[in-house]
Amino acid sequence: MTPTAGLGFKPQHFSDAMASPAVGLWFEVHAENYMVDGGPRLAMLEELRRDRPLSLHGVGLSLGNAAEPDRDHLAALKRLVDRFEPALVSEHLAWSRFEGRSFPDLLPLPRTNEVLARLSANIGQVQDALGREILIENPTHYLPLSQHRWSETSFLRELARRSGCKLLIDVNNVAVGANNIGFDAASWLLDIPAKLVGEIHLAGHSHDAGGTLLIDSHDEPVSELVWSLYEDFIGRIGARPTLIERDGNVPSFDELLRERDRAQAVLDGGLRLAA
Template sequence: MHPPLAAGLSFKPAHIDDALCCTSPGLWFEVHPENYMADGGPRLAMLEALADRHPLSLHGVSLSLAAAAPPDPGHLRRLRRLVDRVEPALVSEHLAWSAWGGRYLPDLLPVPRTQEALACVAANVLRSQDALGRRISIENPAHYLVLDGHDWSETDFLAELVRRTGCGLLLDVNNVHVSAYNIGVDALAYLEAFPLHAVTEIHLAGHGVDEDFPANLLVDSHGAPVDDSVWDLYRHVLSRGGPRPTLIERDGNLPSFGVLLQECAMAGELLDVEGRAA
């Protein structure tokens, strides 16, 4: 039995030895399940070894829950096998689509928050939860341009999705900061309206700047340390909603395991403070 989740890290195979040896209290690791949905081989064996030492979270990127079509049944079967095999503490996906009419795109694309879209996303979440035999959590997206035609605010859309499906939410604080900058929304007002009662996991990450745009554009790159502005928003979230399992998400410009563990410790200290205050 693993201890309760505190602060965790995105797992990268280059860090396997360090990860297996690490004894930080409450440490957990998150992986993209698509990299491990095989029947065997060294990569799956590595993940099973990690699962024996630390709790895992599976963070999917390809269920395409906001598409008009249901999630691929074969993909769900393979994902269920992995869930049964490593017994993750958490399973999550994105409020986005990446497949349409048999075509697959290497991105997490936005959806207009209409009544029709809500019904479709809710049906796809329910199908996924039924197939996996467990609750999943849905991540708020990062935005790069303003879309028109919404019937719901994003926070109300997510709250209604929770009400209809019983799903949880994954609050990506860096996505909130990136979106606020790019499309001119108030990050604190967004967080005040966010249904924190449904949050099962929080993501913290760094971002990049695309200087080809006239006013620059923040990009959710996961290739830098967590920005001070994101840490400030995270403190606000904890003060309102209390401690939640928190991940330091890093996918590019990968530093040493020790450097990542320092950021993880920063999140852990804030979780401890809020936990003692609760």
């Protein structure tokens, strides 16, 4: 995919999305919202992909499970990939299933050798089933876990080496985690090799009632802190496909497009730097 900026697609913005003249605009959707046999959602996606690149972002494969990826879920994802031929396919470094039950959250994992081996195997199985590379998104952190045996960035690097996947770096997740458990966000990003980054996410966050904990809520504009981290990151690694995520308090398409255009301006600078 050309390293331009895109938006998370919302059905209420379909007409605006189809009419937008923005050069390089692309759209990302949560794959699970389109695992249906027919209807208006799939029809809208068919229309979109005629003019714009698509990305599928999964939230339900539960790659950190002790078990292999759910066969039915993986088969449904493959049908979507085969039908819409997205430019990018991504998932989360998390788990959300246990003994046949699904949980409405992306739950954290201890960075141990056992978990690393299981994740690598599960990602490999998904890539084999889809016949393509996928991207893995770094998680958000709210509490420290005592079982870690790897730093997060070294864990991500080793996961990519073993599985052959690339990384989706969510800069907001880095900023939120840095605040909540106490690490340096800029240093974290410096420790990610450029060659492993296939996509970037930018989103907004909110505070808890006490004002100290940051929450990866996706219901606010991208913060100035995240914009600053993103600009430095692109300045180092060069332009990468970048998505503006907004899942709550969704504003008008024009307002989202202004955030998208700001990301595109950063990418344009990264492209000039690379040239």
